[in-house]
Amino acid sequence: MSLPLRSTVTVRFPKSSAQIRSPQIARASSATGFSENVSDVLGEVTIFTATGEPVMLKDLWDQKEGVAVVALLRHFGCFCCWELASTLKESKPRFDSAGVKLIAVGVGTPNKARILAERLPFPLDCLYADPDRKAKVFSRFESLKKSLTNYTLEGTPDDKSGVLQQGGMFVFKGKELLYARKDEGTGDHAPLDDIFNICCKVPVA
Numbered sequence: 001m002s003l004p005l006r007s008t009v010t011v012r013f014p015k016s017s018a019q020i021r022s023p024q025i026a027r028a029s030s031a032t033g034f035s036e037n038v039s040d041v042l043g044e045v046t047i048f049t050a051t052g053e054p055v056m057l058k059d060l061w062d063q064k065e066g067v068a069v070v071a072l073l074r075h076f077g078c079f080c081c082w083e084l085a086s087t088l089k090e091s092k093p094r095f096d097s098a099g100v101k102l103i104a105v106g107v108g109t110p111n112k113a114r115i116l117a118e119r120l121p122f123p124l125d126c127l128y129a130d131p132d133r134k135a136k137v138f139s140r141f142e143s144l145k146k147s148l149t150n151y152t153l154e155g156t157p158d159d160k161s162g163v164l165q166q167g168g169m170f171v172f173k174g175k176e177l178l179y180a181r182k183d184e185g186t187g188d189h190a191p192l193d194d195i196f197n198i199c200c201k202v203p204v205a
Helices: 038-043 079-097 110-119 141-147 160-164 192-201
Strands: 046-049 054-056 067-075 100-107 127-129 168-173 176-182
Touching (some): 038 168, 046 110, 067 192, 100 110, 168 192
Parallel strands (some): 067 100
């Protein structure tokens, strides 16, 4: 997955999530192949709030010491992403208490983001739209049923090529990448226990 879409900079994901259990996975010398400038590349990407205001990704958290979890949703019409968003929403108090900024970015326009925010519902201040896919690099029956109560295909991007994009998850401390995972398929989301374990090991300023 390339960051941004029209950039020549490419971020390579590991093939196995087992390789990224350590907070040191972002080192260029590690087996994951991640570049040390991932945060710089992502930081320059402009996305949109759910209300349509442009914002640079780097402005969403303290670039020196702040800890942020960046969840990359496939698109706002993906039912598995509604499930993930529902789980993130339920976990938000835990992130908040740990001083961790939660950021969810989905492919689609701000009006598509508002569909998810209103119908799931999901907090608007944590939800961002990426219409040009610039930020994309990379038993659940009861959970699905609960999260899909108000699900609608109306959240699907108008540009149908966007539905082929897989999601992923990043954890940053300032500009340092602590954790990264590319979803290998629809619904293959990062275990939140892993995310919490990494966040809790990092001192928050």
